Amino acid sequence: MVSVQTASLLLSFAPLLVLSVPPIWTQPEQVHLSYAGVLGSMVVTWTTFNKTDSKVEYGLQGGRLFEMSAEGDATVFVDSGEEKRKMFIHRVTLTDLKPAATYVYHCGSDEGWSDIFSFTALNSSSSFSPRFALYGDLGNENPQSLARLQKETQLGIYDVILHIGDFAYDMHEDNARIGDEFMRQIQSIAAYVPYMTCPGNHESTYNFSNYRNRFSMPGQTESLWYSWNLGSAHIISFSTEVYFYLEYGMELIFKQYNWLKQDLEEANKPENRAARPWIITMGHRPMYCSDDDQDDCTKFDSWVRVGRNDIKPPAPGLEDLFYHYGVDVELWAHEHTYERLWPVYGDKVYNGSKEQPYVNPKAPVHIITGSAGCRERTDRFNPNPKEWSAFRSTDYGYSRLQVVNTTHIYLEQVSDDQYGKVIDSIWVVKERHGFSAWL
Numbered sequence: 321m322v323s324v325q326t327a328s329l330l331l332s333f334a335p336l337l338v339l340s341v342p343p344i345w346t347q348p349e350q351v352h353l354s355y356a357g358v359l360g361s362m363v364v365t366w367t368t369f370n371k372t373d374s375k376v377e378y379g380l381q382g383g384r385l386f387e388m389s390a391e392g393d394a395t396v397f398v399d400s401g402e403e404k405r406k407m408f409i410h411r412v413t414l415t416d417l418k419p420a421a422t423y424v425y426h427c428g429s430d431e432g433w434s435d436i437f438s439f440t441a442l443n444s445s446s447s448f449s450p451r452f453a454l455y456g457d458l459g460n461e462n463p464q465s466l467a468r469l470q471k472e473t474q475l476g477i478y479d480v481i482l483h484i485g486d487f488a489y490d491m492h493e494d495n496a497r498i499g500d501e502f503m504r505q506i507q508s509i510a511a512y513v514p515y516m517t518c519p520g521n522h523e524s525t526y527n528f529s530n531y532r533n534r535f536s537m538p539g540q541t542e543s544l545w546y547s548w549n550l551g552s553a554h555i556i557s558f559s560t561e562v563y564f565y566l567e568y569g570m571e572l573i574f575k576q577y578n579w580l581k582q583d584l585e586e587a588n589k590p591e592n593r594a595a596r597p598w599i600i601t602m603g604h605r606p607m608y609c610s611d612d613d614q615d616d617c618t619k620f621d622s623w624v625r626v627g628r629n630d631i632k633p634p635a636p637g638l639e640d641l642f643y644h645y646g647v648d649v650e651l652w653a654h655e656h657t658y659e660r661l662w663p664v665y666g667d668k669v670y671n672g673s674k675e676q677p678y679v680n681p682k683a684p685v686h687i688i689t690g691s692a693g694c695r696e697r698t699d700r701f702n703p704n705p706k707e708w709s710a711f712r713s714t715d716y717g718y719s720r721l722q723v724v725n726t727t728h729i730y731l732e733q734v735s736d737d738q739y740g741k742v743i744d745s746i747w748v749v750k751e752r753h754g755f756s757a758w759l
Contacts, residue, residue, distance in 0.1 A: 345369030346431035350503035352510030357538030374410040378425035397533040400526040401495035417441035437511040448551040454482040455692035455718035456653020459489035464693030464716035484653040485520025485604030491530035518557040520604035553598040560605040563623040584645035597753035606652035610705035646754035653690035661686040664708040689719040
């Protein structure tokens with residue numbers, strides 16, 4: 321019989337004994353979708369902390385549950401923090417999906433399955449009118465817009481989410497546990513619609529490794545830049561950060577610039593521009609802004625816009641490139657505010673007309689939407705903005721965009737401070753697209 325003293329001693333060591341046994345983490349989590357850039361496809365990405373198979377079982381809504389299955393593989397991601405935490409990022413691409421059909425799915429393996437989710441396969445028609453939610457700078461702490469976005473996504477309001485840089489604040493913190501928690505938070509959005517991304521400055525630690533490993537965007541650039549088509553729009557996502565983090569490779573500026581030029585040339589071929597006349601870009605740091613940040617917004621010479629002449633060889637900016645190839649709408653974040661600009665090029669306003677500035681504008685339309693909510697709160701505005709600033713708000717919120725048809729785009733801003741009220745909206749109307757539209 322064990323004495324009372326011995327029993328007490330064993331009990332005191334019990335927590336240490338339990339901690340010495342590592343948990344088995346085969347349960348899928350952090351499930352999110354992305355568009356593979358190929359018609360009839362969707363990528364399902366998720367995480368486990370032990371090695372398992374990678375399988376998605378799915379079926380048409382209303383049909384036999386899980387009558388189809390697809391397999392993929394997992395890559396090992398070791399975070400560069402002190403603990404060198406290891407996780408397995410699973411990717412499975414579903415193919416031959418019926419356009420606009422709704423599918424029910426779960427993912428995992430025989431060692432653990434996710435909840436059941438659903439998604440609607442993207443409509444491949446160029447006459448489709450897709451609806452987007454767009455925002456940047458959404459954090460794990462103070463995510464003001466998250467609840468409304470979760471509900472609206474599950475109500476089927478959106479076809480795609482665009483997250484324009486800065487995730488979690490920050491994904492690498494606490495040995496990437498903040499990244500895990502953020503990905504769990506957005507699962508209630510991203511497991512239902514494609515969650516399309518671009519990198520921001522808050523992803524820069526360890527050479528953007530958390531961003532590059534966790535997301536699965538089209539192309540072969542580890543989600544740093546890519547393009548895809550939806551409805552009558554050609555959408556380009558790129559990295560503004562290549563201009564700022566030269567320690568990770570100055571050549572990335574030129575590699576991305578050359579890729580952008582080739583992509584825009586292809587999009588401007590007459591047959592392509594006729595089918596998808598709208599060209600929309602998304603990048604994190606804006607070319608123009610009027611926050612009182614003593615940085616890009618107050619210097620008016622953004623490296624993204626005008627390039628860098630302080631390095632050899634000099635690096636070209638993107639404003640002239642986008643203008644030359646007739647980019648219609650440019651979406652940005654980074655500033656923790658909402659700002660709509662008049663059509664602008666070369667620091668000058670080029671409205672379509674005084675009465676209808678966004679009808680046949682003579683320059684691209686810029687929207688900054690970085691107020692979804694993070695621990696850094698919202699920013700303050702410069703009290704004396706330049707003439708291209710049309711509307712500004714410091715309310716927490718996010719934007720909506722609908723590509724209605726080949727001539728009309730609708731944009732609006734939702735305020736979380738005002739309980740979902742639409743506080744700004746415009747129609748961008750273009751009868752012509754491409755460089756000739758500016759003349």
